[in-house]
Every structure is written in C-alpha cells, then in structure tokens.
Amino acid sequence: MIETKDADVIVLGAGLAGSLLAVYLGRRGLKVKVFERRPDPRKAGYAGGRSINLALSHRGIWGLSGVGLEGAVLKHALPMRGRIMHPVKGDLAFQPYSADPSECINSISRGALNIALLDAAERTPGVTVEFGREAWAYPSTEGLSANDWPSRPIDKTSAGNLTVGRLRAPVYIATDGAYSFTRHHCTARDRVDYSQSYLGHGYKELHIPSAADLGLGSGHDGWALDPQALHIWPRGGAMMIALPNPDRTFTCTLFWPWEGPHSFANLKSDADVGAFFERHYPDVPPLMPTLAADFAKNPTSSLVTIRCWPWVWSEQGSSVALLGDAAHAIVPFYGQGMNAAFEDVRVLDDCIGRRSGLTPEALDEYQRLRKPNADAIADMALDNFVEMRDKVGSPAFLYKKRLEQLVHTLAPDRFTPQYNLVSFSTVPYAEAQRRGRELDHLLERLIPVIPADKAASMGEAAWKARVAALLHELAPR
Amino acid sequence: MIETKDADVIVLGAGLAGSLLAVYLGRRGLKVKVFERRPDPRKAGYAGGRSINLALSHRGIWGLSGVGLEGAVLKHALPMRGRIMHPVKGDLAFQPYSADPSECINSISRGALNIALLDAAERTPGVTVEFGREAWAYPSTEGLSANDWPSRPIDKTSAGNLTVGRLRAPVYIATDGAYSFTRHHCTARDRVDYSQSYLGHGYKELHIPSAADLGLGSGHDGWALDPQALHIWPRGGAMMIALPNPDRTFTCTLFWPWEGPHSFANLKSDADVGAFFERHYPDVPPLMPTLAADFAKNPTSSLVTIRCWPWVWSEQGSSVALLGDAAHAIVPFYGQGMNAAFEDVRVLDDCIGRRSGLTPEALDEYQRLRKPNADAIADMALDNFVEMRDKVGSPAFLYKKRLEQLVHTLAPDRFTPQYNLVSFSTVPYAEAQRRGRELDHLLERLIPVIPADKAASMGEAAWKARVAALLHELAPR
Numbered sequence: 028m029i030e031t032k033d034a035d036v037i038v039l040g041a042g043l044a045g046s047l048l049a050v051y052l053g054r055r056g057l058k059v060k061v062f063e064r065r066p067d068p069r070k071a072g073y074a075g076g077r078s079i080n081l082a083l084s085h086r087g088i089w090g091l092s093g094v095g096l097e098g099a100v101l102k103h104a105l106p107m108r109g110r111i112m113h114p115v116k117g118d119l120a121f122q123p124y125s126a127d128p129s130e131c132i133n134s135i136s137r138g139a140l141n142i143a144l145l146d147a148a149e150r151t152p153g154v155t156v157e158f159g160r161e162a163w164a165y166p167s168t169e170g171l172s173a174n175d176w177p178s179r180p181i182d183k184t185s186a187g188n189l190t191v192g193r194l195r196a197p198v199y200i201a202t203d204g205a206y207s208f209t210r211h212h213c214t215a216r217d218r219v220d221y222s223q224s225y226l227g228h229g230y231k232e233l234h235i236p237s238a239a240d241l242g243l244g245s246g247h248d249g250w251a252l253d254p255q256a257l258h259i260w261p262r263g264g265a266m267m268i269a270l271p272n273p274d275r276t277f278t279c280t281l282f283w284p285w286e287g288p289h290s291f292a293n294l295k296s297d298a299d300v301g302a303f304f305e306r307h308y309p310d311v312p313p314l315m316p317t318l319a320a321d322f323a324k325n326p327t328s329s330l331v332t333i334r335c336w337p338w339v340w341s342e343q344g345s346s347v348a349l350l351g352d353a354a355h356a357i358v359p360f361y362g363q364g365m366n367a368a369f370e371d372v373r374v375l376d377d378c379i380g381r382r383s384g385l386t387p388e389a390l391d392e393y394q395r396l397r398k399p400n401a402d403a404i405a406d407m408a409l410d411n412f413v414e415m416r417d418k419v420g421s422p423a424f425l426y427k428k429r430l431e432q433l434v435h436t437l438a439p440d441r442f443t444p445q446y447n448l449v450s451f452s453t454v455p456y457a458e459a460q461r462r463g464r465e466l467d468h469l470l471e472r473l474i475p476v477i478p479a480d481k482a483a484s485m486g487e488a489a490w491k492a493r494v495a496a497l498l499h500e501l502a503p504r
Numbered sequence: 505m506i507e508t509k510d511a512d513v514i515v516l517g518a519g520l521a522g523s524l525l526a527v528y529l530g531r532r533g534l535k536v537k538v539f540e541r542r543p544d545p546r547k548a549g550y551a552g553g554r555s556i557n558l559a560l561s562h563r564g565i566w567g568l569s570g571v572g573l574e575g576a577v578l579k580h581a582l583p584m585r586g587r588i589m590h591p592v593k594g595d596l597a598f599q600p601y602s603a604d605p606s607e608c609i610n611s612i613s614r615g616a617l618n619i620a621l622l623d624a625a626e627r628t629p630g631v632t633v634e635f636g637r638e639a640w641a642y643p644s645t646e647g648l649s650a651n652d653w654p655s656r657p658i659d660k661t662s663a664g665n666l667t668v669g670r671l672r673a674p675v676y677i678a679t680d681g682a683y684s685f686t687r688h689h690c691t692a693r694d695r696v697d698y699s700q701s702y703l704g705h706g707y708k709e710l711h712i713p714s715a716a717d718l719g720l721g722s723g724h725d726g727w728a729l730d731p732q733a734l735h736i737w738p739r740g741g742a743m744m745i746a747l748p749n750p751d752r753t754f755t756c757t758l759f760w761p762w763e764g765p766h767s768f769a770n771l772k773s774d775a776d777v778g779a780f781f782e783r784h785y786p787d788v789p790p791l792m793p794t795l796a797a798d799f800a801k802n803p804t805s806s807l808v809t810i811r812c813w814p815w816v817w818s819e820q821g822s823s824v825a826l827l828g829d830a831a832h833a834i835v836p837f838y839g840q841g842m843n844a845a846f847e848d849v850r851v852l853d854d855c856i857g858r859r860s861g862l863t864p865e866a867l868d869e870y871q872r873l874r875k876p877n878a879d880a881i882a883d884m885a886l887d888n889f890v891e892m893r894d895k896v897g898s899p900a901f902l903y904k905k906r907l908e909q910l911v912h913t914l915a916p917d918r919f920t921p922q923y924n925l926v927s928f929s930t931v932p933y934a935e936a937q938r939r940g941r942e943l944d945h946l947l948e949r950l951i952p953v954i955p956a957d958k959a960a961s962m963g964e965a966a967w968k969a970r971v972a973a974l975l976h977e978l979a980p981r
Contacts, residue, residue: 206692211688211692214700215683215688217806218702218806219700219702220700220701220702221698221699221700222698222699222700222701223691223696223697223698223699224697224699225695225696225697329694329695
C-alpha cells in the first residue's frame, strides 16, 4: 500500500483517450495528473499522430456525451452519409451507410478534437496536465510507481531541464497509444498474453486543395468532391480514401502494400508516381497539384493490430491499467479506433459508479467488459479492409448491400447490418459481430434464390415481395 | 559501418544454444565474445532454468555432431525407448517410440550438458566467455551495439565492480532464452510481428529418490521405476511425467491448470496434496517421501509460446539476430526446445559456409530456412500436450498408434509417423508436420473400416493382411 501520493490517479498520455478520461475522472472528484510526452499542441502546433482526420460515429459521441462534450465537438465535424466509389473508368457510385438518412459518420480533425478535449480537461477541477513529460508505469514490488522520468529525454538539449523524480498514485492509467511504453514494460511480466501483428500494407497521406484553390469554380459548395461522403478508390488489394475537412480540402490516404506491383516500393521517381496515378487513379492527378512532391515528402507508416491480456495489474494497493489504443490498437478500416477508446472511457466511468470508486474491482470489471469487444472490433476492422479494397466496387457486393438494407427494412427488430450496429449504435462490438454473421449467413442463402440479374429483371416491387416471402420462410419469426 | 570492434561476433547468453553456437563460430575462425548474466555454473553451482532434465533426440545430436561433441554428451544420457503410462487403476502400459528399437530419446541433465558445452566453448580458440554480465543488443542508428552494461545489475552489492562500457561487433546473436532482453527491445521496432501466448497450465517439479533410498531393494537396476522409458500419468486436462537421472533418481514434472478442480490453486495444504495424490496418482506417494514439502517449496512456473518475425536486423554494416528460445520458445511437450536450438546452430553454420562468412546474407538465409520450421514445431508441441494429457491413456489412441506403426512397416518409404520424423530424423519440422497430417488422414480412413474391436477379433496376421490390402486401395503407389 502506498503511503503518500501525488495524485489519486495518474494518466499517461494526453491524446484523445487520455484527455477525455481526465475529464471523467475529474468529474468523479478525483485528483488527476496527466503527463504527455509531446509539447502542448495549443502552443507548439499539433504534432500528434499522422492521421489528421478521423471518423467520429455513435459510440464516440456516446463517450463524449457522458460529460456533455458532444455539441462542442460536433460543431467542428462534417457528416458523411455514405461511400462514393471512384472506379478506374465509369461513373462514381454512391452507397449510403444507412437506410436512415440521419445516420452518418463525422469527419473530424484529430488536432482540433484533441485541443477541445485538452481544454475541457484543464477546465475540470482537480485535473492538471503537464507536457513534455515522458512517463510510464509498471507494477513493481514496491507498489506500482511511475518510473523516474524523463527516462528517455525528449531531446538532448532539454533533458537537463526536466525534473527527475518518482511520482506515486494508487492508480496509473496508460493512454499512450498503440506503442504504449507502459504496455511494453508490462508485457515482460509473467503470464501476459500479447501480440502485435503488422499488415503487409502501409499508409501515406495526400492532399486535395479546395475547389477555389484548384480553380474549379464553386465545385461542391467549395469542395473539389462531394463533402457529404467518404470517397473510396477500391483497387483490389490496395485503395485510396478521402475525407473532407472544414477548410474545404480533403485528406486522402493511400493504403497500399509495401511491396509488389501496386506498392510503395514500386514507385521510385516523381515520374513513376505521376504515371501510376494517371493509370490507376485517373481522376486524382487533376485534384492534386502537389501529388509527386507530397508522395515523396510524406511518411509511409505501418498498420498494426495489438492484442493484450490482461489490461489491468493490481498489487499491494495500487493498479496499472491500459485503455484505448494502448490496450487494443486496431487497423483504421472501420473508423473505430477513437470511437472504441471513447467507449472504453465511458464504460470505465460506469464501472467506477457501480463499484463506488476507482478501485481494483472497478478496473477489473472494466477490462472484463471491454476485452471481448476489443477483440471483436479488431477482427471486424481487418475484415473491413478486405471489403473496402476488394469488394466495395463489385456489382455482386453492391447487390448484397441492397439486399441487406431491404432485409433490415422488412425486419428491423431482428436484422440490422453489422456496419450500422458498429457505427450507429452502442450494441457491444462482440454482439454486432455475432449478429452481423447471422445476417450474412441469411444473405448467402437468399442470393442464390434471387441473384442480382433475376432481381434486375423482376422490378422493385416484385423483388421486395419475393424477398419478404423468402425471409418468412428462411427465418420465421 | 562500425570502425573499431571488440569481437567479430558477440553472443548474448551462454546457455545451451549460446555455448554450442560459440563452438561453431570459433571453429569458423571468428573472434567470439560470449556474455552470460548468471555466474559461472562450474564455480557457483548450476543456477539455470528450472527444468533440470531434457530429452535429447536426433536433431540435437546432429547439432552436436557437427563439432564432434555428441559422444561426450551422450555418455551422460539415459536412453528412453518409449512411454510407460500409469493409469489411476490397473496395469502400466508401455508404448515404444519406434518400431526400430535403436530409436530412442535421451534423458540428460541440463546442468551437466551446459557445463560440457561451456568447457568445449572455452577450449575453442578465439572464444571467450564472461559471466555475471547482462548485455543486450539492439539495432540503433549508430550501428548495432551492445547496450551499456550492466544495464540491470545482477545484484546490488556487485554492481559497483562491473565494468560499464560499450562493446562493438559487426554481429550480435542473442541466445538469451524465452525471455530474451534483446528480443524485448527489438519488438519495439516498426513492423516486427510478435506474440507471446501462455498456456492455462503451469509446471512444478517433484522428485523420486533412488530405489535404495526408498528402501525398495534393487528396484529396476537401482531406479524406483523402469529407467528406459519416459513415464506419464495422463489425467485428461492435466498430467505428470518422470524422466530418469544418472544418479538413479527421477525428476517428475506436474503439468496442471493454474485454476480449477485438478489445479495448483486447488491444493492449499500439505493434507490437500497428500489426499489429492492418493486419489489421482495413487502409485506416486510411496515413491515420494518428500512430496508435500517439495510441492510447497518448489516454484510453479509458466509455459509460453513465443513467435517473432523477423529474427534478424541488419543495418549500417552490423546485424542483430535471435537464435533458439529467444527466437521461438515453445512448450516442452515434444521435447524439442533444445533440439530445435541445436538445429538452428548447425543450420546457421551451414549458411555461414555457403555464404562464405557470417554476413547479413548468411543471417537472412538462416532466418528464412528456420522460421517455417520453428512455427511448425511450436504448433506440434502444443498439439502433443493434448495428446499426452488427454489421449495417450485411451484404448482408441493406443490402437491408432499400433496401426500407424504397421502402416509405417508396410510402406516405410512413404509413411513415417510424425513423432519419428520429429524425434529420429532431420526432416524439416514443417515437412514432418505436413507428412504427419497426411498419415493421420489415412489412419482416420482406415480406422472406421478396421476398428479396434474388429482387429482384436481377427488375429494379428489377418489384421496385417487386411491393413496391407486397404493401404493398397486407399493410397496406391
């Protein structure tokens, strides 16, 4: 049991998850110290992760709304109502995310969101945030303690000015992301199951300026492409996506193999890049005047799935816990990394309420509630990459999605598409995965009976009636 | 590129793999420095891993024979020709490992083997071994360098006497075991796939004294049990095994779940232990006068499978490589951990020969040759635990094994049991796994046609003729 403490809880990392967590913990009346390795983004400019916009959906909004932050955040966001597919040749195709047009995902800047959450954390009584402090916690026989910091000086010139000391708190929560230092130390303990698995694909961001800057006239209300959608260039084994920004630009992300014909390794010169885009992404070069320079300059980053168990270590009266990407980093193809982290925060807060405090029992309940759901969204995010890059452009896939929405409309209390459960509900991810599989199994039985060509020949009303009859037969109530 | 070097190669860890590796590398004319965290076992008494005897089989002998060490080692070993199963009630059952009685596995003391290999390393020109030195290597932008050591003092009193310095070599090879420090650092690099997966079972060692010390008279030539076999007490979900030692004792190992009815957690007092063994292992208490004390005193340890990729990092003219358990720790149920490590060593030496030196290309060839085989033995070792604890006692399993040996005898050039390929050949593990699956598939087709009861009723000769005819039909040449 620790005898003196510097805080009730130390949060390691003031990114999206850590900042929101600090707000919740402060509202519980706890004294919260937050340490962030990077400098204050409000002073130094945002230097966070390289993914500069994110898709905020229902779970993330639920996480924000528990402390009344959803309004302040959503005013910076742009709703996206579906996907627009860009084929190599031919017309764009729009596919709505939901039959209900009010259900959308929201493009938001990581930097703006982090700053809004940091401001909220610092406004919360009991919460202090220190920047430029690298710390981690690990369970030790002397109680759990933040390591002497700075353990790894942020840069050599400033190292001499940083306080070296040992901080103590009964609870440490690591929200320091996919490459969590705390987790790295904790995985060296006995009987910690852990895996890190990298995709054979990397990602690189590119930029589409506003319609005005491109000399395109008004464009789509000032954007070069429709800003009410997520744009996808599915290329089978590789893809590009684009999300709108409030300044009427788009941030594009290539998800390409590291090696092979359609890969980062394959493009060695500016001329290679230009010729490759003209061939495989022909509508893109006119929208990217700085394509070759951005391609050369912007980093190519890796994509990892992290699984760990346990997430919480409680010994001798003090605890270390992992939350968000530190516990369960996932690939970005379901747009759920941040949403899952915000859901973690609110579920942990619920556990604190039920257990009357931030106790080892509350932390244990949190990890047991969240682990199966984290595993489920990790799997679904990997599956969705295959869907987005390989299937989304195919007529068979588009027909299956139409059929899925019809089944949902015919029996909304029994069948909801997995995408909708994940993005527009707080149904636990593991249940969304299970129900998604059930619906998929049903669709795989319907399609051979009413394939796409037959549906096309029978007319909308007859098709709907036939599906309704089959549904009654295959899945009787 | 490093400019000055302290050695041609630094080996981190002077356990079984590191000591044998040093012998091979020294014979290649390289200047080899070996660092070992523990004290010299020849002076301090052996303080190595807790598993005090091991099963040396064909691959391990092949690894030793490349430098002529097999004779010196085998003289300390006891051959085991099969398994003897101990049921709760009823007779012991012997199951030979091979139809060829010359094929056996060899019980050997980890301590004696390590000392023999250390002696051989130190006799090899160019090789030096330093004890009490904890070091690790990691790839860095300054070239790959052994970290300042001692990074973690071995004990507080001696820390002040250890040299702190930075050592440089063009190649570092980490042979520091399942919990490798070097690997732990390297897994923090980008795009390193890694997993550590613990069994829900732990292990604990127990002791059977000699027949004389038990007052059993001559027993089996002085041993309390037959020393020419590995003894198994399969209990379905849990088991005990015993291996003979040259001093006429046996080392027993419990492999039990951590939690549950047949578990370590379930036995809380000496009385619990005694009653539990009387009930589930009734032939054991008479052989273990110190059972309750040993059970309370001896540690319970965990069982882990480690997978990692890559195993080699080469940058700026210098390389770090993992070998043995550091690259691919496996569970002990196939008796292959040490054998796989010795095979690693000889394969690496072959690569050095083919590539004319310990070059990045030689290290890369080593990792590409070994990785699929390490994955295969990891899987087979996990599968074999299920076989040993759950199946080995059942009549159906014993019949399947008899049939397997018969098929092998009828078509030895086409069908060899997986156990034999793994334990009595150097057929690559991945090929042993594939051929084992093929044979298993054939047996699963034979058994419904000639089940055990039918075989029993038809007599040996008729059974063999019927199997031969079926084999001709199901697997024509």
